[in-house]
């Protein structure tokens with residue numbers, strides 16, 4: 656049963672008051688209930704701006720965002736945003752931190768049942784009474800995840816939530832968040848510039864280019880198995896996304912030097928940036 660919300664971005668453009676350029680131009684996008692979508696692109700291409708607009712934290716200069724047919728004008732307990740830093744309250748226990756979302760939304764009566772359930776989901780049941788300061792970075796991010804999930808959001812927005820963690824912890828959290836979101840039917844929208852993260856977590860990746868931020872390509876990521884990063888299908892999906900990313904970033908390899916997977920992924924949409932930028936090195 657899908658509980659996640661449908662999200663539509665309609666002709667969204669944004670210029671910051673002190674910005675020199677438009678941060679986003681003409682963004683049109685639709686996200687299905689329960690889908691996991693990644694927003695990828697180089698630093699400054701507008702990923703966080705788009706996430707903030709989608710989640711009602713920022714009003715766009717033009718255009719609209721709809722969640723289940725209702726115009727988004729402010730944040731709502733129906734969706735939550737997780738950032739790079741878990742921003743927990745250090746003087747509270749793990750369980751008290753997890754309870755905050757419920758407390759703030761007037762659902763304190765559910766704390767006794769919901770908090771242990773969420774701690775179990777993120778595998779921190781044994782840590783309920785510990786002080787959050789005594790936890791590792793990865794464990795703290797799990798607490799933040801449990802706190803985000805406790806009020807049963809329909810959409811979980813993530814802005815590079817694992818980038819401060821070591822590769823192993825990051826990998827296990829990526830798989831856990833995808834698994835949990837699918838189990839609960841939550842729509843997942845993830846900002847990252849880590850392409851393997853997008854491949855592991857998302858059903859589709861929206862590739863943005865910068866100055867001004869535009870959608871260049873939407874890459875479907877269809878994988879039978881997301882637990883093993885060494886499969887041929889994983890390498891193929893990653894190659895395809897890397898080619899789209901490099902193309903959007905103006906860092907395409909010389910056409911003859913492209914990996915086979917990248918060639919297959921070429922949009923064929925009439926954009927001619929690759930040859931022009933053939934002398935630039937590839938960015939990973």
Ligand SMILES: Nc1ncnc2c1ncn2[C@@H]1O[C@H](COP(=O)(O)OP(=O)(O)OP(=O)(O)O)[C@@H](O)[C@H]1O
Pocket residue numbers: 671672673674675678696697698699700701702703704705848
């Ligand atoms: N508050 C602000 N005022 C003015 N300009 C801003 C503001 N926030 C972001 N920008 C500009 O808007 C553009 C998009 O920024 P944004 O933070 O959305 O990029 P990003 O893709 O999330 O980058 P990163 O990967 O580095 O986090 C950049 O050129 C940035 O300098």
Ligand SMILES: [Mg+2]
Pocket residue numbers: 702703704846
């Ligand atoms: Mg950002």
